[in-house]
Amino acid sequence: MTQTYDAIVIGAGVMGASIAFHLAERGLKTAILERKVTASGATGHSSGLVRMHYDLAAESELTFKSYQLYFSHWKERVGGECGFQRTGFLQIAKREHEGNLRGNFANQQRIGINTSVISAAEVRKLFPDLVTEHFDYAAYEPDSGYADATLTTNSFIESAKRNGAALIQNCEVTAIRTAGGKVVGVGTAKGDFGAPIIVNAAGAWAKHVARLAGIEVPLVTWTHDVAFLHRPPSLGRIPACIDDVINCYFRPEGSALILAAGEDESLRGESPDAEDQTPTPTFLEKLIDQMVRRIPKIEESGLHSIHVGRDGITPDQRAIYGGTDLGGFYLACGLSGTGFKTSPAAGASLVELILDGKPKTVDITPFRFSRFKEGKLLEGEFGYGNIWK
Numbered sequence: 001m002t003q004t005y006d007a008i009v010i011g012a013g014v015m016g017a018s019i020a021f022h023l024a025e026r027g028l029k030t031a032i033l034e035r036k037v038t039a040s041g042a043t044g045h046s047s048g049l050v051r052m053h054y055d056l057a058a059e060s061e062l063t064f065k066s067y068q069l070y071f072s073h074w075k076e077r078v079g080g081e082c083g084f085q086r087t088g089f090l091q092i093a094k095r096e097h098e099g100n101l102r103g104n105f106a107n108q109q110r111i112g113i114n115t116s117v118i119s120a121a122e123v124r125k126l127f128p129d130l131v132t133e134h135f136d137y138a139a140y141e142p143d144s145g146y147a148d149a150t151l152t153t154n155s156f157i158e159s160a161k162r163n164g165a166a167l168i169q170n171c172e173v174t175a176i177r178t179a180g181g182k183v184v185g186v187g188t189a190k191g192d193f194g195a196p197i198i199v200n201a202a203g204a205w206a207k208h209v210a211r212l213a214g215i216e217v218p219l220v221t222w223t224h225d226v227a228f229l230h231r232p233p234s235l236g237r238i239p240a241c242i243d244d245v246i247n248c249y250f251r252p253e254g255s256a257l258i259l260a261a262g263e264d265e266s267l268r269g270e271s272p273d274a275e276d277q278t279p280t281p282t283f284l285e286k287l288i289d290q291m292v293r294r295i296p297k298i299e300e301s302g303l304h305s306i307h308v309g310r311d312g313i314t315p316d317q318r319a320i321y322g323g324t325d326l327g328g329f330y331l332a333c334g335l336s337g338t339g340f341k342t343s344p345a346a347g348a349s350l351v352e353l354i355l356d357g358k359p360k361t362v363d364i365t366p367f368r369f370s371r372f373k374e375g376k377l378l379e380g381e382f383g384y385g386n387i388w389k
């Protein structure tokens with residue numbers, strides 16, 4: 001027998017969870033179908049950075065609204081915990097990007113983001129353990145930091161459940177049923193589920209899921225290695241940081257660890273089902289060499305652990321949010337290794353688009369699926385080049 005819902009969300013990562021939260025809040029009887037368990041995909045491996053500096057204003061708006069309306073007062077808005085830690089965030093720019101840094105800063109100020117451009121000397125005053133020889137300016141956001149992607153996901157889902165949503169785990173969607181150019185439901189190993197609204201939030205698997213509906217989405221699997229290092233006892237305060245000079249990002253992880261990863265050497269095109277946790281052979285050596293240039297005290301730290309995560313990445317390394325030519329079938333995928341921090345506002349905006357015909361929280365039109373057909377790939381207004389080299 002077919003179980004009937006108002007909406008089905010495929011995938012219980014942070015994106016699916018956010019969408020289900022917003023659908024259920026609007027009173028829709030919502031089912032979240034997950035082939036494994038919640039946060040078992042990219043979300044469970046996310047570094048969780050919450051920063052607002054992007055070279056594309058639409059992405060800065062998504063993170064700003066996510067911070068302002070959700071992460072900064074999670075308990076009141078969603079309930080439960082998201083683990084947000086305000087550490088401050090630094091975007092260190094290459095010298096040749098100073099003009100772009102200032103352009104992005106101006107865009108972000110216009111949006112309302114608490115940010116400033118500070119000199120290398122000012123960075124040193126704030127964070128004395130950072131070497132500041134290889135750059136002149138950085139953007140600094142005192143409000144930013146990091147959160148826990150699994151907690152965030154579970155809080156969204158628990159709240160959705162309080163509003164009547166059903167989470168069905170170990171339930172892989174294997175067919176998408178259509179009639180008259182519209183979706184009518186899905187087939188799974190646990191039976192058929194009917195709904196006139198279906199959202200594909202299947203992360204690196206979204207390409208495969210879209211194919212079940214006869215739709216070709218341009219995304220491939222992106223594989224990313226992340227290290228946790230023991231925090232050297234003598235190390236002072238460090239912020240969350242994206243450092244385009246050394247091609248790394250890092251942040252504190254609680255009081256005992258540092259999370260660090262590179263912006264290059266991420267593999268493309270693995271199977272999304274690959275579960276191998278072996279990093280690229282040069283990953284750790286290269287990471288430490290680079291990190292020591294910025295934080296010499298890293299020499300005193302030891303390796304705690306490494307993990308490997310996989311997300312879907314699109315040709316312009318920006319997410320896809322919006323409808324398709326198939327009535328009732330929506331995409332929220334291709335989050336390209338940066339989609340945790342934007343997931344609250346992106347979920348809200350997509351649900352507004354679905355139910356009201358127009359997004360209100362943030363205009364997500366730039367992220368529409370048809371941009372690929374139109375040849376309108378997204379580019380930063382003051383671009384730094386692709387974040388993932």
Ligand SMILES: Cc1cc2nc3c(=O)[nH]c(=O)nc-3n(C[C@H](O)[C@H](O)[C@H](O)COP(=O)(O)OP(=O)(O)OC[C@H]3O[C@@H](n4cnc5c(N)ncnc54)[C@H](O)[C@@H]3O)c2cc1C
Nearest residue numbers: 011013015035041042043046047049173203309339340341
């Ligand atoms: C190592 C790593 C570090 C990252 N660091 C950051 C960061 O610091 N900041 C940031 O903002 N972003 C970061 N990201 C990106 C961010 O974590 C992801 O963009 C986000 O978590 C993706 O969420 P999602 O829900 O779209 O996908 P996923 O979390 O991958 O969830 C998709 C879900 O769909 C399920 N699924 C797949 N196929 C089916 C099917 N047929 N039927 C039912 N269910 C199905 C999967 O099992 C999975 O649980 C990082 C990503 C990685 C991998």
